[in-house]
Amino acid sequence: MLSTSDLVSRIQKLMSSNSLEEARPLCENLLRQEPNDIYALTTLIQIDLTQNNYNQVIFYCEKLLAIQPANLQLHQVLARSLEQLSSSDPSGSSLATVLEKLPGAYSSRLLYGRALELQGDMFGAGRQYLKAVKTAQAKGFWLNEASTAPWCRQYVAYALGFINKYKVNLGYQWLEPLWQRFGKTEMERVTKAIQMYTGERPLVLADPRQQPNYLYVPDLPLTPVFDRNVLSFAEQYESATTSIQAELKQLQEQSKDFKPFQEGEEGKSLTAGGAWDAYFFYRHGKTYTEHLAQCPATAQALSQLPLVHIREHAPEVCFSIMQPHTHILPHRGATNSRAVLHLGLDIPDHCRLNLPGIAELSWQEGKIFAFDDTYLHEAWNKSDNTRAVILADIWNPYLREEEQIALTELIEQIGLLNQQTKAVLS
Template sequence: MSQSPAAVATLADLLTRARSARDQGRPQEAAEAYARIADADPAHVEALTFLGMRALAEERAEQAIGYFRRVLAQQPEDALVLTHLGTALVAADRLAEAQQALQQAIALRSDLFIARLRLGHVLERLDDAHGALVQYFRAINEAQLQGRWLSDATTHPSMREAVKRAMLFVDAERFRLFDGAIAPLRERYGAGELARVERCLRIYLQLEEPAYADPRQRPKFLYFPGLPTQPYFPTALFPWIEGFETETAAIRDEMLAVLAADSGFEPFLTFRRPEDMSGYLAGSRGTPAWNAFFFYRHGRRYDENCRRCPHTAKVLDDLPLVRIRDHAPEICFSVLTAGSHILPHRGVTNTRVVVHLPLVVPGANQCALVAGGEAHYWREGRAMAFDDTFEHEAWNRSEATRVIVLMDAWNPYLTEAERAAVAELVAAIGDFNREAGLPDLLEA
């Protein structure tokens, strides 16, 4: 039955009074007006939501639950109200129901950092430490992406204690998780052999400040301390490089065949937005291009490409490659077109070294790499190795295409134990990053 005009007018007046009292900081007066509205219209979402929030603030959890459930009967996919319901259910110690409500809220809106914070608290109380870690971490990361929880000034006073507690939990649990990944190797090699790895982990978790031996070096992801530092490495440190160089002609022949077929190549870098490419590539002759024919990418073998270049694949498989599950090696024919310029950038970790074997280098001193401000001009068949955590850039100023083999190698100053530990550590970090919804920084 429809309401009479007088009743509608009364509700409108009550709503005006309720909003005015709410906005002017008179919550008790607002609550009384909203309660009368809810009595007259039991499905009034605004009134029920206010009353639920008021009950929650006054620690009347069960009443708050009732109000929020009435709102959800009208708006079952309201993520904010589901978050409020979850908060009230936590206050009522109904943890299983709270978990369900908060998971529903996050499924509807993954950026709701308050819902994730509450869910982390629930999971912690349910003794699911890893689940709590993931949710707390995601809550903090999402909030900070939105400019919140960066300091006391960007954190609501009512949330500060919970946020700081979550941050301490994340610090402790991430250390426990990642340190656990290398614990079997500590047993195998002895704690002393992994001392630098443990410092590396502490630096990654920002529990220790890095002490860079060279101010030009700044890894984007993982800094390993105590390694001799230079932009370029003597190739004598890599006993396998001399034999690799002898394969240049045979590798070049297979490269020229796939280049002529013009298939199997893809951009070395991919961007979510085309305009982002301008920060990485520039060109003096039309559209710049940096393409790759991958043998391995992020640790995955490109079997079809390997079949097309069987000799190259055999040579690569016999090399002491960096092998990290889901991450390394990265090996390709790297193709830089005429006039293309790879702009200055930095690599992700000094635990790896980038090796180049030039196959086609057109022009005299027209194709170069600059690392740490020091220029290197490629020479066909002469391999080179550099630390890409120094700012570096590369260009092809000739009128033809430049092609090299680009590949990862271990930093030669890492011990066998350290290489094994870094492989386990990076894989564990990658697993966590994917679970926490973060991009894999080793693939940047």
């Protein structure tokens, strides 16, 4: 096998003698050895440009731009090649092939979206425009005029407008079957929530202190802390406290699978002074079957709760352990469609959950409370002992069953859309 330097030397000689087709396999060989070799990529672009192989030019340009994103000359070559390929292949099939190999090629995806739109595939175009914009912006491009190459500014501006209409239309596509099943009147709050999410309706918060970072359901009673009388399961759940405490104690004695509630940098930014650990029964829609089997009394008690079961989203249910002198820093939750339910298990003095400017709550052993975590909240354990509760995501008690069903389906649809975009970004 020839070394990298020998390959480069041979390619240079062949290019100087205009032996392009002999140089091509050597460039490809060099790329197999060094997948991001700039000289090989640049030379292949040069070779394919002379032969009007625009799909290959685009492929190698996109690959090189991932290494040299600010190369303006390369952007210009890509722009001309995309325009040529769009004319010769209006179906966009060649661009689709490029994207299969390079899903992060946001410029090619932008033009692929345009091809789909011209063919009348509006939802397909919307998906591609959305993926293109999110991918570019995640890499620091298309955030404003300065971060957008001149050739594609008009395309990006158009795509942004199209995305707004696409999201509105997508919202109606999601809502129509729900209106047919339950009626528009029954779905009024859900409809407004989706219209706010898609941007058709402005996001207007009834209480500005309440700031969900995912989905807001309007017209619900403003209840930062829920009255006990709307939690119909309260006494039954509290009656299981002794059995739940016994299972928690057994786990702690066996050092069973307690992990940081949030790992990595996110976890570090969420706590100060001590540690916040958890033993999960459910998280992000995943069921921890072994953990439920380990704690049958707890599992039985949880099965009686109105937990929010949404694929890949909810619920979050766990033994929540605050080590001594831990401060869980102020933060907010995702949506007011849920309430966060706490049952006190092991509660030393000097422990509080605080909703700044609203209420300071004290856990009590064997007692529950539920709050709306879209309000800013924090918690602390200023004692020398461990604080333990079991927390669970339940439906906001003021949502009707039909609304719970509708929101489950809608959040899964939103999640699928976001998942498709994340697959491109990863």
